[in-house]
Amino acid sequence: MTQAETNVHDVDLGKASLAHYFRNYEEFLGPLRALPLDFLELGVAEGGSLRHWESWLPQAQITGIDIKPCPISFASGRVKTYIGEQQDKAFLDRVAAERAPQGFDVIIDDASHVGQLTRISFWHLFEHHLKPGGLYVIEDWGTGYWTQYPDGRKLRQRPVDFGWHEKALTRLHGMAFLHRAGFLRKPIGWLRWNMVRSRHRSHDYGMVGFVKELVDECGIEDATHPGFGLGPQRVSRFEWMRISLGQVIIRKARLR
Numbered sequence: 001m002t003q004a005e006t007n008v009h010d011v012d013l014g015k016a017s018l019a020h021y022f023r024n025y026e027e028f029l030g031p032l033r034a035l036p037l038d039f040l041e042l043g044v045a046e047g048g049s050l051r052h053w054e055s056w057l058p059q060a061q062i063t064g065i066d067i068k069p070c071p072i073s074f075a076s077g078r079v080k081t082y083i084g085e086q087q088d089k090a091f092l093d094r095v096a097a098e099r100a101p102q103g104f105d106v107i108i109d110d111a112s113h114v115g116q117l118t119r120i121s122f123w124h125l126f127e128h129h130l131k132p133g134g135l136y137v138i139e140d141w142g143t144g145y146w147t148q149y150p151d152g153r154k155l156r157q158r159p160v161d162f163g164w165h166e167k168a169l170t171r172l173h174g175m176a177f178l179h180r181a182g183f184l185r186k187p188i189g190w191l192r193w194n195m196v197r198s199r200h201r202s203h204d205y206g207m208v209g210f211v212k213e214l215v216d217e218c219g220i221e222d223a224t225h226p227g228f229g230l231g232p233q234r235v236s237r238f239e240w241m242r243i244s245l246g247q248v249i250i251r252k253a254r255l256r
């Protein structure tokens, strides 16, 4: 972890969306609350969230990871914390072998909020240490819009309208003389068709870019379609993904 990466955690995340996060947790974890879940949280800070999970999930075995030691202890004996980096795959393998050799049921990433680090731990844990049907939650992906973060970039919003060239062609296409000079209708129609092939270029820095990569995984069956995409075709590793305000929740596909 570089100095820059460490300092960004001093940034106030201003979690106005906390209530919304908990509504999502209620919806997706609520039905599982009484189960003996294997639960992993990346980024535990002072241990506040681990305390919450310890009481909210009374049967769960809870594991926390952070680059700093967790300053509090846990009475239940069900919580264990480890010091290490989320992007260290060998470290994650060691923790998983000790705490959840069959895989975790739930993984929450509230650690660096840096795209590349989140991406490395996501794909490694998702592939190797999350059970089929398990849930993976990524918090605070909006840091990708913040320049306080090493990989964040401000969003420049684009107007939702046709460009001047599309508007001009549409006007031209509608002009009465074109209907008389029928030979022009076809090339102008062709131009209009090709002009709406516009790309919707958008910001892909940091966490925001990573979330958009996850969208690609949702669309992978179409992206690898034998007729229209780039093969070999495969199905998505996700059963579904919900992107919401600051939070992404993914259910891993079950074995087919």
Ligand SMILES: C[S@@+](CC[C@H](N)C(=O)[O-])C[C@H]1O[C@@H](n2cnc3c(N)ncnc32)[C@H](O)[C@@H]1O
Residues within 6 Å of the ligand: 001, 009, 042, 043, 044, 045, 046, 047, 048, 049, 050, 065, 066, 067, 068, 084, 085, 086, 087, 110, 111, 112, 117
């Ligand atoms: C937002 S705080 C976690 C807050 C905690 N989940 C809670 O709600 O009480 C982020 C934590 O991630 C840790 N962290 C930052 N970068 C990390 C990394 N690369 N690997 C593991 N932990 C990291 C920081 O030390 C910090 O304690």
